[in-house]
Amino acid sequence: MYRSSQMAASILVNAVYAMKNFPITLVNTLLSPLSFLLVITLASHGRLLSVSLGGALIMSMVSSGIGLQGDLSHLKNDFKLQDMVVSSPTTASVYLVGMAISEIVYSIPAIAVLGVLASIYIHTTVTGIFQIIAVMTLMFSFSILLGFTLATITYDIIQSWAFSGIISTLISTIPPVYYPITYIPMPFRYAAYASPTTYGAELVQNAIGFVHISTASFITDWMILILINVVFLFIAVKKARWREV
Amino acid sequence: MKGYFKCSGISKTYSKGQIALRDVSFEIPMRGIFSLIGRNGAGKTTLVRILATELMPTSGNVIVDDIDIINDPDTIRRRIAIIPQEARAISWLTPMQTITTFLLYRGVKYSEDKAKAKEVLKEFGLTTVSDKLNRTLSGGQKRKVLVAALVASDADILFMDEPTTGLDPISRAELWDILSYLKKDKFIFLTTHYLEEAERLSDRIGILDQGEIKAIGTMAELRAKVPKKYSISLLDGDHESVEIDNNGSIIKIGSRIFVDENEAYVIAKDLINRNIRFSINPVSLEDIYYSIVKRDIRGEDHVQE
Ligand SMILES: Nc1ncnc2c1ncn2[C@@H]1O[C@H](COP(=O)(O)OP(=O)(O)OP(=O)(O)O)[C@@H](O)[C@H]1O
Numbered sequence: 001m002y003r004s005s006q007m008a009a010s011i012l013v014n015a016v017y018a019m020k021n022f023p024i025t026l027v028n029t030l031l032s033p034l035s036f037l038l039v040i041t042l043a044s045h046g047r048l049l050s051v052s053l054g055g056a057l058i059m060s061m062v063s064s065g066i067g068l069q070g071d072l073s074h075l076k077n078d079f080k081l082q083d084m085v086v087s088s089p090t091t092a093s094v095y096l097v098g099m100a101i102s103e104i105v106y107s108i109p110a111i112a113v114l115g116v117l118a119s120i121y122i123h124t125t126v127t128g129i130f131q132i133i134a135v136m137t138l139m140f141s142f143s144i145l146l147g148f149t150l151a152t153i154t155y156d157i158i159q160s161w162a163f164s165g166i167i168s169t170l171i172s173t174i175p176p177v178y179y180p181i182t183y184i185p186m187p188f189r190y191a192a193y194a195s196p197t198t199y200g201a202e203l204v205q206n207a208i209g210f211v212h213i214s215t216a217s218f219i220t221d222w223m224i225l226i227l228i229n230v231v232f233l234f235i236a237v238k239k240a241r242w243r244e245v
Numbered sequence: 246m247k248g249y250f251k252c253s254g255i256s257k258t259y260s261k262g263q264i265a266l267r268d269v270s271f272e273i274p275m276r277g278i279f280s281l282i283g284r285n286g287a288g289k290t291t292l293v294r295i296l297a298t299e300l301m302p303t304s305g306n307v308i309v310d311d312i313d314i315i316n317d318p319d320t321i322r323r324r325i326a327i328i329p330q331e332a333r334a335i336s337w338l339t340p341m342q343t344i345t346t347f348l349l350y351r352g353v354k355y356s357e358d359k360a361k362a363k364e365v366l367k368e369f370g371l372t373t374v375s376d377k378l379n380r381t382l383s384g385g386q387k388r389k390v391l392v393a394a395l396v397a398s399d400a401d402i403l404f405m406d407e408p409t410t411g412l413d414p415i416s417r418a419e420l421w422d423i424l425s426y427l428k429k430d431k432f433i434f435l436t437t438h439y440l441e442e443a444e445r446l447s448d449r450i451g452i453l454d455q456g457e458i459k460a461i462g463t464m465a466e467l468r469a470k471v472p473k474k475y476s477i478s479l480l481d482g483d484h485e486s487v488e489i490d491n492n493g494s495i496i497k498i499g500s501r502i503f504v505d506e507n508e509a510y511v512i513a514k515d516l517i518n519r520n521i522r523f524s525i526n527p528v529s530l531e532d533i534y535y536s537i538v539k540r541d542i543r544g545e546d547h548v549q550e
């Protein structure tokens with residue numbers, strides 16, 4: 001019955017007021033996907049522009065989870081917000097969904113800029129657009145669930161900074177998100193498949209026609225993305241510590 | 246029973262084997278101010294967090310107004326609100342935003358939210374800073390913002406874990422006034438290690454030591470637990486221990502001694518003769534604490550009586 005106002009509280013605290021009082025936070029969320037885009041495009045003499053645009057869209061989604069992890073931990077450990085909210089008539093899922101939406105709010109400027117660029121430089125079909133959106137959604141939910149799970153086990157912001165660095169390196173910088181996986185020499189290519197973002201990127205690159213994957217790989221990639229989400233949902237539900245033990 | 250807070254056999258052992266509470270049982274009416282006092286590490290925060298449904302006890306149960314709040318926390322959560330120890334007003338919000346968002350979390354409608362916050366900010370004398378960032382407020386103002394948020398909610402059971410720690414004497418006194426005013430229609434459960442604060446503010450006091458409740462009750466009930474009604478304290482540090490011949494018997498005292506009226510007279514005379522400065526007072530909460538826990542709250546162990 002109160003759900004929407006309770007979600008709004010998280011969005012206001014974590015995004016709207018933070019952005020209003022510190023506009024610099026927007027520059028940060030805008031800058032990191034764009035900078036990769038720029039470097040890859042320049043280095044490939046423009047050949048990888050569409051691929052890296054797809055990569056930047058994926059990354060703007062993944063960064064939500066990384067952001068969530070840090071923000072939840074900060075609010076819980078430094079301000080005791082979570083303690084105050086736990087003893088209120090709210091539930092963990094309402095709090096989490098509000099916080100997850102607040103992370104999207106941060107990404108809006110990046111998504112807007114990338115969306116405009118994508119509409120100019122990415123040529124694809126309507127089905128292709130839906131595939132890209134579906135991949136982005138799955139990447140978002142995966143990263144949010146991962147971020148939430150990590151936040152419930154951190155008790156210090158320093159720990160959370162370390163997690164942020166590790167996750168963003170492992171799932172965004174190293175894997176072939178901004179370029180095709182074929183650029184990675186053979187034995188190392190298997191390592192890239194350890195990251196969920198690799199499957200997402202492969203599907204996006206396929207949707208924009210840069211690579212062509214077999215039907216079998218196409219199906220496998222989707223299955224894996226969905227499976228990863230299910231697994232992390234399970235872990236998040238199991239691990240989430242709302243009332244501490 | 247309605248209107249009562251009843252804990253039975255609450256124990257808490259943290260995952261690392263750290264025992265924080267041992268079989269805590271008490272029953273208090275939910276009226277006025279209840280203060281839980283105890284040294285650092287006594288288990289105050291642990292108990293408060295269990296009562297505020299933030300933390301699961303290892304065993305035991307808590308019944309509030311006939312509701313088992315350990316197994317059914319949702320119903321009571323509409324009625325409780327807490328300022329955790331070390332809670333801070335979020336630095337990038339204004340007091341106005343802090344209170345309105347807290348109210349939203351508690352399910353207050355968006356349309357009523359702002360008017361309520363405004364009213365409370367005025368009550369707390371925070372109107373002039375209501376749109377400044379919390380980061381720029383003084384420590385006392387920040388603390389008041391949190392208390393104001395609690396008050397603005399419709400919760401009638403308010404937990405405050407060390408609300409006055411770190412405040413200057415004037416800010417503390419201001420907060421005391423606010424609490425004394427609030428207790429008219431809310432039940433306030435606070436923890437503190439300022440004994441004079443507990444004595445002055447509270448209707449009931451509980452003494453927690455090493456995870457156990459040592460005594461609980463009104464000041465009068467606690468006073469009745471100590472045999473002597475006066476305390477004599479030596480004012481000069483260099484008289485750590487003085488031996489006095491009291492009608493033939495030797496009484497050895499440290500910096501403080503508890504006495505009845507007759508003894509007070511004899512000892513006072515003796516101290517005056519020896520030119521030792523002292524004060525004599527009816528037993529305070531500090532004295533009661535001292536004699537029940539057998540240690541000074543600041544940690545000076547085992548003072549003789
Ligand atoms: N999360 C935790 N994990 C393990 N042990 C804990 C935890 N929190 C508290 N303890 C231990 O439980 C005991 C009681 O701690 P608690 O914080 O309840 O004390 P307190 O009376 O509130 O102290 P203070 O006056 O310093 O706030 C201490 O020995 C403490 O070390």
Ligand SMILES: [Mg+2]
Nearest residue numbers: 289290291330
């Ligand atoms: Mg404490």
